[in-house]
Amino acid sequence: MNDPAIQIEGLRFAWKGHAAVLDVPAFTLARGERLFLRGPSGSGKSTLLGVIAGVLEADAGRVSVLGQNLASLSSSARDRMRADHLGVIFQMFNLVPYLSVVGNVTLPLKFSAARRKAVGGDAEEEAKRLLGRLGLTDESLLERRVSDLSVGQQQRVAAARALIGAPEIVIADEPTSALDADTRDRFITLLSEEAARTGAALLFVSHDASLARLFDRAVDLTAINRAGVTA
Amino acid sequence: MSAILTLAWKSLMNRKGSVILTLVAVALSVALFLGVDKARTGAREGFGNTISGTDLIVGAPTGTVNLLLYSVFRMGNATAEVSWPTYQKIASRPDIAWTVPISLGDSHRGFRVLGTTNDYFVHYKYGHGQPLKLAEGAELSDLFDAVIGADVARELGYEIGTPLVLSHGLGNAGIGGGHENRPFRVVGILAPTGTPVDRTVHVSLEAITAIHVGWETGAKNPLADTIDEKMIRSFDLTPKTITAFFVGLERKGTILTTRRAINTNKGEPLMAIIPGEALAELWSVTAFAERALMAVSVFVIAVGLVSILTSILTSLNERRREMSILRAVGARPGHIFSLLVLEAGLVGFLGAVVGILLIHAILLVAGPMVEARYGVSLAGTGPGLTDLYTLLAVTLASLLIGMVPAWAAFRRSLADGLSVKV
Structure with missing residues (x-):
């Protein structure tokens, strides 16, 4: 249990036929830590998250998630690892259009027995509780099609989905870039609070350095990535 | 999943x-x-369910399928007929148990008329050997009696005792049909069978002869109407020809030899078909x-x-x-x-x-x-x-x-x- 949430040593990654985008000698995210990872676009942020999530395979080096070396896992074991221990929030369009608000929040439970177990009883109740915590209390809102929600509301639904079933790690990839400053700060505060409540480590990625003040620690990707940045 | x-x-x-x-x-x-x-x-x-229990169908030489179609399914027409003496000669063969003569060619409001004998109701079978059953009334007894199929009764609303007149040929003509001077009377209604029998008006062979008195040339003689019913009843109404006849054998084993004997009949040429075989030929077509x-x-x-x-x-x-x-x-x-x-x-x-x-x-x-x-x-x-x-x-x-x-x-x-x- 004392393994860090994420530990990277000597990671190298290149897209086929291209120069390396990632060359990260060392990076650590402690359990329960709220980390701000700053990087301009094109600095390999999304690629790094893909590697951590186990969707992309590193060419070299060691990427451990909760003490498990991803390279030693089969691709389906990595998929299971992601389903059980990772919550992900994207920049936008986070929601499955044909599912209800609650259906979107409970979606990870369909793919992870561990998170189903963590929720325990009524998944729908838990989804509503999380949505309530994130400020979506209005019952009529829950009945609406997800595409009819505002971007801010959609991002909060996505946050609830990332948090449900208490995964150990929540990864947020520019989740606030489509939000105005007010909504953005509120969103980050709520997300941090909920992550703290469930004990999840939060890896928050953004190009906007001004957000760093809202986190425990801030890391500049360009500082830890030795690969030549093209953009 | x-x-x-x-x-x-x-x-x-x-x-x-x-x-x-x-x-x-x-x-x-x-x-x-x-x-x-x-x-x-x-x-x-x-x-396949329309005819059962009949071993051979005999008619004037024509196509196998054609004979089957007009004799059993009331489709198309006979091109030639079988003379009564020839029919009687074949019917009296020792290997033949029964025969049912049929005579086609007239109609009643779109339904075909079949001249036959009461043997038809005994020997004609359909489905898996089911005989025809009267739902109401009786078989043919008087010259101008008619036994109608279930559909005829239902569609025309006929009951026992309803009078009807036949038309010459197969036209749907109710007017000027030709036989309006010889009215028939419904004496029996058959139970439904799901076969063309339901759409047939059955009368006696003699009645077919009777309504054609004065039609010897193929068209109606203007004097035909002057012959009244009483006179007609006094005539010899034995038919001169019939369209075809159904045959049941004494023993099924003789079917091929009997058929060959009929097909090579001396004098008037005849054709005998086995219903199942003719059906198979129809399907191959x-x-x-x-x-x-x-x-x-x-x-x-x-x-x-x-x-x-x-x-x-x-x-x-x-x-x-x-x-x-x-x-x-x-x-x-x-x-x-x-x-x-x-x-x-x-x-x-x-x-x-x-x-x-x-x-x-x-x-x-x-x-x-x-x-x-x-x-x-x-x-x-x-x-x-x-x-x-x-x-x-x-x-x-x-x-x-x-x-x-x-x-x-x-x-x-x-x-x-x-x-x-x-």
């Missing part, structure tokens, strides 16, 4: 418009296929058309299935993000694959179910009309194994066809990873 099935279902519901169109395409193609199949088997069963129809309807099903493929493939691009989201929340590439396969399978399955319901609804409504018009009963075509097999085959084929877009999405989801592209 049930979680993926629920997702597939919700995803389809989200694209209701295009999904319903695809579903309708599949449903129509399945309905067409089953409709062709049911008409085919219905026709075969209906025809129609088999080509049947196969063509089946092939066409199979292709139509293929088109329906391709429309499933098209609708899913075209939706893939706009669903790329959805796939990434599913991957991010823990779906494995296999889940993405099954999601799309199941969507295709669901559309195919539902389309087939709707198609099956549709064709049965159509048969329910149109079946009686087809039967009335063509004498082909579609009654034996209720939900059956064919429907089940078609349902399974279409569902399976759609699952298979769903693998094409599923494979594309599978590959893409591996390449895309989490980096969702807008």
Whole structure:
């Protein structure tokens, strides 16, 4: 249990036929830590998250998630690892259009027995509780099609989905870039609070350095990535 | 898997418009296929059940199928007749147990008139050897008695005692038909059989002779009307010719020798056919058309299935993000694959179910009309194994066809990873 949430040593990654985008000698995210990872676009942020999530395979080096070396896992074991221990929030369009608000929040439970177990009883109740915590209390809102929600509301639904079933790690990839400053700060505060409540480590990625003040620690990707940045 | 099935279902519901169109395409193609199949088997069963227990049918030389069609199915016309003495000569053969002579050529308001003897009601059998049964009344006794089939009674609203007149030839003419001077009376109504018997007016052979007194030249002699009924009854009304006759043998084993004997009859040439054999010949004639129809309807099903493929493939691009989201929340590439396969399978399955319901609804409504018009009963075509097999085959084929877009999405989801592209 004392393994860090994420530990990277000597990671190298290149897209086929291209120069390396990632060359990260060392990076650590402690359990329960709220980390701000700053990087301009094109600095390999999304690629790094893909590697951590186990969707992309590193060419070299060691990427451990909760003490498990991803390279030693089969691709389906990595998929299971992601389903059980990772919550992900994207920049936008986070929601499955044909599912209800609650259906979107409970979606990870369909793919992870561990998170189903963590929720325990009524998944729908838990989804509503999380949505309530994130400020979506209005019952009529829950009945609406997800595409009819505002971007801010959609991002909060996505946050609830990332948090449900208490995964150990929540990864947020520019989740606030489509939000105005007010909504953005509120969103980050709520997300941090909920992550703290469930004990999840939060890896928050953004190009906007001004957000760093809202986190425990801030890391500049360009500082830890030795690969030549093209953009 | 049930979680993926629920997702597939919700995803389809989200694209209701295009999904319903695809579903309708599949449903129509399945309905067409089953409709062709049911008409085919219905026709075969209906025809096959029309005559039973008759070993040979004998008429003047013509085509085998033609003789069968006019003598049993009241379709087409005899080109020549059999003379009464020849009939009597054959009927008296020792290997022949019974014969039923029939005489065709007149009609009553669109229904064929069959001149025969009461032996017809004894020996003519249909289905699996069921005899004809009178629902009401009695067999023929008086010269101008008529026993009518169930459809004749129902459609014309005839009861016992209703008078009717026959028309010369097969015209639907109620006016100037030609035999209005010789009215008949309904004495018996047969129970329904689902065969052309239901659509036949039966009278005695003598009555056929009687109404044609004065028609010896082939057209009505103006003096015919001057001959009154009393005079006619005093004439010798033994027919000079009949159209054909049914034969039952003493022993089935002699069927081929008896047939050869009749076919090589000295004097008047005759032709004897075995009903089952003639039916087989009829099917070999129609088999080509049947196969063509089946092939066409199979292709139509293929088109329906391709429309499933098209609708899913075209939706893939706009669903790329959805796939990434599913991957991010823990779906494995296999889940993405099954999601799309199941969507295709669901559309195919539902389309087939709707198609099956549709064709049965159509048969329910149109079946009686087809039967009335063509004498082909579609009654034996209720939900059956064919429907089940078609349902399974279409569902399976759609699952298979769903693998094409599923494979594309599978590959893409591996390449895309989490980096969702807008």
